[in-house]
Amino acid sequence: xxxxxGLGGVxxxxxxxxxxxxxxxxxxxMAALMWISHSERPLKVDALCHALGVEIGSPxxxxxxxxxxxxxxxxxxxxxxxxxxxxxxxxxxxxxxxxLRARPELFGAAHSTMAETCLSYLNSHQIRxxxxxxxxxxxxxxxxEYFSLCWGMHAKRELSHVAKELxxxxxxxxxxxxxxxxxxxxxxxxxxxxxxxxPSLFSGLHCASxxxxxxxxxxxxxxxxCDVNQTDxxxxxxxxxxxxxxxxxxxxxxxxxEDNSLDKPDMYSRTPLWRxxxxxxQGVVKTLLxxxxxxxxxPDIRGRTPIWFxxxxxxxGVVKILLERGxxxxNKPxxxxxxxxxxxxxxxxxGVVKILLxxxxxxxxxxxxxxETPLWCxxxxxxxGVVKLLLExxxxSPDKPDIYGxTPLWCxxxxxxxxxxxxxxxRxxxxxxxxxxxxxxxxxxxxKKGHEGMxxxxxxRGxxxxxxxxxYGxTPLxxxxxxxxxxxxxxLLxxxxxxxxxxSCYGxTPLHRxxxxxxxxxxxxxxRRNDVNPxxxxxxxxxxxxxxxxxxxxxVVKILLxxxxxxxxxxxxxGRTPLCGAARKGHEGVAKILLxxxxxSPDKQDIYGxTPLWxxxxxxxxxxxxILLGRIWWDIESDKGAxxxxxxxxxxxxxxxxxxxxxxESQRTVSRSRSRNRIGRSR
Numbered sequence: 082x083x084x085x086x087g088l089g090g091v092x093x094x095x096x097x098x099x100x101x102x103x104x105x106x107x108x109x110x111m112a113a114l115m116w117i118s119h120s121e122r123p124l125k126v127d128a129l130c131h132a133l134g135v136e137i138g139s140p141x142x143x144x145x146x147x148x149x150x151x152x153x154x155x156x157x158x159x160x161x162x163x164x165x166x167x168x169x170x171x172x173x174x175x176x177x178x179x180x181l182r183a184r185p186e187l188f189g190a191a192h193s194t195m196a197e198t199c200l201s202y203l204n205s206h207q208i209r210x211x212x213x214x215x216x217x218x219x220x221x222x223x224x225x226e227y228f229s230l231c232w233g234m235h236a237k238r239e240l241s242h243v244a245k246e247l248x249x250x251x252x253x254x255x256x257x258x259x260x261x262x263x264x265x266x267x268x269x270x271x272x273x274x275x276x277x278x279x280p281s282l283f284s285g286l287h288c289a290s291x292x293x294x295x296x297x298x299x300x301x302x303x304x305x306x307c308d309v310n311q312t313d314x315x316x317x318x319x320x321x322x323x324x325x326x327x328x329x330x331x332x333x334x335x336x337x338x339e340d341n342s343l344d345k346p347d348m349y350s351r352t353p354l355w356r357x358x359x360x361x362x363q364g365v366v367k368t369l370l371x372x373x374x375x376x377x378x379x380p381d382i383r384g385r386t387p388i389w390f391x392x393x394x395x396x397x398g399v400v401k402i403l404l405e406r407g408x409x410x411x412n413k414p415x416x417x418x419x420x421x422x423x424x425x426x427x428x429x430x431x432g433v434v435k436i437l438l439x440x441x442x443x444x445x446x447x448x449x450x451x452x453e454t455p456l457w458c459x460x461x462x463x464x465x466g467v468v469k470l471l472l473e474x475x476x477x478s479p480d481k482p483d484i485y486g487x488t489p490l491w492c493x494x495x496x497x498x499x500x501x502x503x504x505x506x507x508r509x510x511x512x513x514x515x516x517x518x519x520x521x522x523x524x525x526x527x528x529k530k531g532h533e534g535m536x537x538x539x540x541x542r543g544x545x546x547x548x549x550x551x552x553y554g555x556t557p558l559x560x561x562x563x564x565x566x567x568x569x570x571x572x573l574l575x576x577x578x579x580x581x582x583x584x585s586c587y588g589x590t591p592l593h594r595x596x597x598x599x600x601x602x603x604x605x606x607x608x609r610r611n612d613v614n615p616x617x618x619x620x621x622x623x624x625x626x627x628x629x630x631x632x633x634x635x636x637v638v639k640i641l642l643x644x645x646x647x648x649x650x651x652x653x654x655x656g657r658t659p660l661c662g663a664a665r666k667g668h669e670g671v672a673k674i675l676l677x678x679x680x681x682s683p684d685k686q687d688i689y690g691x692t693p694l695w696x697x698x699x700x701x702x703x704x705x706x707x708i709l710l711g712r713i714w715w716d717i718e719s720d721k722g723a724x725x726x727x728x729x730x731x732x733x734x735x736x737x738x739x740x741x742x743x744x745x746e747s748q749r750t751v752s753r754s755r756s757r758n759r760i761g762r763s764r
Contacts, residue, residue, distance in 0.1 A: 088180075092160075092177060092180045095159070095160055096114075098158050099111060099114075099156065099158050106156045109133060109148055109153060109156040110156035112133050113133065113153055113156065113170075114157065114160065114161070114172075114187075115187075115188040115191050115194070115195075116129055116195065117129070117170060117171065117172055118172065118181040118182060119192060119235075120195075120227075120231070121231040121234045121235070122231070123169040123171065124170055124227065125168055125169055125170075125227070126163060126168055126170050127224050128228075130147050130148055130149070130150060130153065131202070132202075132224070132228075133147070133153070134147030135201050135202050136201070137194075137197045137198060138201055138247075139201060141205055141206055141207070142202065142207050142208075150163065150170075159173065160172060160173055160177060161173065190239050192236075192238040192239035193236075193239040193240065193241035195232075195235040196232050196233075196239070196241070196244040196247075197241065197243050197244045197247060198228075199227075199229075200232055200244060200247035200248055200250075200251055201247060202224075202228050203228055203229065203232065203251055203258070203260050204250050204251055208260075209258065211259040212259070213258070213261070225259070228260070229260035229263035230264060230267060232248075233288065233292025233294060237294050240294060240297075248285075248289070248297055249285070251285070252284070252285025252289075253285075255284060255288060256282050256283050256284055257281075261281050261283045262281060265281055265283055265315070268315075281313060281314045282313040283313040283314065284311060284319075285297070286311070286319045287311075287313050287317070287318075287319050289301065289319075289331075290319035290320070290322045290323040291322040291325075291326060292328075293326060293327075293328030293330070293331050295330045295331055295334060298319070298331050298335065302335065302337070302338060309340065309341050310340070310341065310342045312345075312347070315347055316346070316347035316348035316349075317347045318342070318345050320332065320335050320341060320342075320345075321345070321347060321351075321352075321356055323335060323353075324356045324357040324362070324365050325356040325357070325359070325360060326362075327357065327362035328365075329362075329364045329365055332365055332368055333368075336368070336372075343372050343375050344374060344375050344376055346381075349382050349383075350379070350381045350382045351381045352375075352387075354366065354369045354375055354376075354377065354379070355379070355385075355386075355387050355390065357369065357399075358388065358391045358396065358399050358403065359391070359394065360394075360396075361391065361394060361396030361398070361399050362399075363396075363398045363399055363402060366387075366402050367402060370402065370403075370406065377406045377409050378406075378408060378409045378410055378413065380415070383415050383416050384414065384415035384416040385415045386410070386413055386421075387409075388403045388409055388413075389413070389421045391433075392430065392433045392437065393421070393427075393428060394430075395425070395428060395430035395432065396433075397436060400421075400433050400437070401436060404436070410442075411442065411443055412442055412443055414447070414449075417450050418447075418448065418450035418451075419449045420444075420447050421433075421437060422434065422437045422443060422444075422455050423447065423449060423454075423455050423458060425437065425455075425467075426455035426458045426459040426464065426471070427458040428462075430467075431466040431470070434455075434470055434471075438471075444476075445471060445474050445476060445477050446476055446478055448481070451484050451485075452481075452482065452484040453483045454478070454481055454483075454489075455471060455477075456472070456477055456478075456479060456481075457481070457483060457487075457488075457489050457492060459471060460489035460490070460492045460493040460496075460498065460501050462496070462498075463496060463500075463501055465498075465504070468505075469504065472505075478510075479505060479510055479511050480510055480511045480515065482517070485517055486515075486518040486519075487517045488511075488512075488515050488523075489505060489511075490502065490505040490511055490513060490515070491515070491522075491523045491526065493505060493523075493535075494523035494527040494535045494539065495526035495527065495529075495532075497530060497534075499532075499534045499535060499538070502523075502535055502538055506539075506542065512544075513542050513544060514542075514549065516549070519553075520551035520552035521551040521552075522545070522549055523535075523539060524540070524545055524546075524549070524557050525549070525551055525555075525557045525560055526560075527557075527569075528557035528558070528566065528569050529561065529563075529564055530564075530566075531561070531564060531566035532569075533566075533568045533572070536557075536572055536573075537572065540572065540576070547573060547576050547579050548576075548580055548583065550583070550585070553585055554583075554585035554586035554587070555585045556579070556580070556583050556591075557569075557579075558574070558579055558581060558591050559583070559589075559590075559591045559594060561573060562592075562594050562595045562600070562607070563591075563595070563598065565595075565600040565602070567606065570603055570606055571606060574606060574607075580612075581607060581610050581613050582613045582614055582617060584617070587619065587620045588618065588619040588620045589619045590613075590614075590617055590619065591603075591607055592604065592607045592608070592625045593617070593623075593625050593628055595607060596626070596634065596637050596641065597625075597628040597634070599632065599634035600637075601636050601637055604640055608640070608641075608644060615647050616646055616647055616651065621653050622652075623653045624647075624648075624651050625641055626642070626647055626649065626651070626659050627651065627653055627659045627662055629641060629659075629671075630659035630662050630663040630668070630671050630675065631662035631663065631668075632666070632668075633668035633670070633671055634671075635668075635670045635671055635674060638674055638675070639674060648680075649678050649680055649681050650681050650682055650685065652687065655687050655688055655689070656687035657691075658681070658685055658687075658693070659671075659675060660675045660676070660683065661687060661691075661692075661696050663675065664693040664697040664700075664702060664709060665696040665697065665699070665700050665702070666700070667704065669705050669708060672693075672705050672709070676712045683709055683712045693709055697709060
């Protein structure tokens with residue numbers, strides 16, 4: 082209690098006021114507090130209102146009994162509030178939860194009452210009439226879900242005689258009840274693609290075993306003719322559901338039957354032991370392993386054994402128990418070649434890794450089908466403790482790549498795990514400049530991701546080439562510039578052995594790429610260098626200015642135009658100028674910037690005779706077309722006098738569709754002419 086007796090006193094006085102309301106208001110207020118403070122998960126507003134409207138034991142639901150949320154809030158005297166965003170109802174403060182839970186006498190047998198309420202609702206004529214296959218049409222799906230999924234949790238905590246009778250009533254033809262479908266739907270996403278077009282075959286014994294309600298399981302098992310090995314639509318037995326959820330007492334009741342098949346697999350070959358190991362239920366695992374008819378190493382259809390999943394989820398106790406058996410293979414991989422140690426390393430389960438590495442029959446360097454070793458996985462995910470454990474082994478290769486040539490160092494550098502990089506770089510048997518199958522080194526990827534610390538560490542090595550390109554000719558600087566990592570760009574530009582103007586296989590330099598992407602800071606850094614040519618032609622003969630104009634990077638265009646060696650009218654190999662590129666893409670701001678220059682020709686033709694205006698018209702760029710027409714009209718009328726501006730030079734608007742049609746017809750004429758020329762040459 083944060084405020085001691087003072088806060089408790091406030092809560093006590095408020096509860097006295099709620100009780101003092103008398104009659105229905107007092108009942109509603111206290112019942113609401115009971116439900117909110119003892120619910121298994123946050124309650125939706127509608128779920129609470131409908132719960133308070135249920136008459137325990139009644140075969141019918143009466144909507145007139147359901148209180149409004151406004152009435153409910155008034156009865157609670159300010160102790161509860163509605164979370165509008167989540168549509169849930171909650172107590173005003175966590176200390177109120179502590180206060181109410183510490184005073185069980187306030188509500189009596191709260192969980193029994195809640196179980197009876199849920200079961201009365203599920204047993205009603207209205208709910209029994211619902212078809213499982215049409216559950217989505219039911220308007221009360223939200224509160225039906227709570228009653229279906231949580232009644233058993235309340236009943237397991239406190240099972241009254243009334244709740245027991247109501248549960249047995251529910252279990253009459255339970256496989257076709259909508260609540261069975263709702264319950265199995267929750268497991269569907271985790272385990273099974275359940276088809277509810279057919280009966281679920283999920284019986285009352287399955288359900289009671291699922292929730293761990295011992296008294297009800299005992300009743301079913303004692304009935305003559307009860308089939309304890311009956312499977313539901315997932316192929317699961319009652320024992321399998323009890324094992325999955327760790328209900329040891331239910332397991333004992335079921336195992337008292339000699340005809341119980343302990344190792345019966347479900348539709349995916351998952352045994353009860355497999356399920357218990359998955360969720361780390363040590364008691365259940367011990368119980369099952371105490372029987373001679375249980376295979377402790379039986380895999381599911383994907384080759385995943387009980388120890389495989391225990392290692393995956395970090396259940397150290399279960400791993401130890403399984404390893405005590407001589408017939409468990411701790412090195413057994415699944416169908417993808419991933420062994421228990423592999424998955425323990427992936428998830429950073431350091432305790433499990435330690436346990437497995439103590440075994441002589443463990444191969445700590447065993448790769449998956451993709452060539453990824455446990456060390457590779459740990460490095461990728463930055464699990465420093467696991468990396469350290471594996472590097473202490475002489476039988477682990479710290480530089481072993483996967484099938485794509487990516488080494489543990491490569492993974493750590495690309496993912497930004499500095500401590501792992503430091504550990505690996507401290508090894509003499511690690512090649513720090515080893516490229517992957519596409520020629521990208523650890524430095525290249527660290528630069529691409531902007532991991533400055535990794536870049537600094539790698540650049541501190543004398544055996545790392547800071548200018549080494551990948552298979553596409555892209556250097557670490559190019560990679561950093563392409564992703565606007567200014568800090569990395571700055572580090573690389575300080576190096577004398579880095580060529581800041583080195584083009585890729587496609588002729589693009591770091592400046593080209595930064596200009597194309599509109600990265601002003603990177604562009605400025607590169608332009609400060611005397612050995613960077615701002616007019617260097619890249620793919621299709623396009624300059625950095627051309628690329629910036631084509632992609633509408635106005636600020637970069639201005640920066641580049643400030644370089645005296647930049648020709649603002651430099652065409653590409655097709656004769657198209659930066660203005661032409663901007664016009665075709667409709668970048669009005671860039672067009673205006675370029676047209677303010679006296680050394681930009683607004684009517685310059687490309688090799689096909691197409692002007693910027695022609696390109697704007699063909700692309701339907703009306704705004705740019707009007708800007709160009711204004712400039713052209715002004716050039717004609719004023720003979721390029723000073724002070725040209727769009728607003729005072731062109732007062733008319735043109736029909737863009739008409740101009741586009743003219744442009745397209747011109748293009749067709751050119752195309753027909755070329756076709757005739759080709760035919761003539763072929764003859």
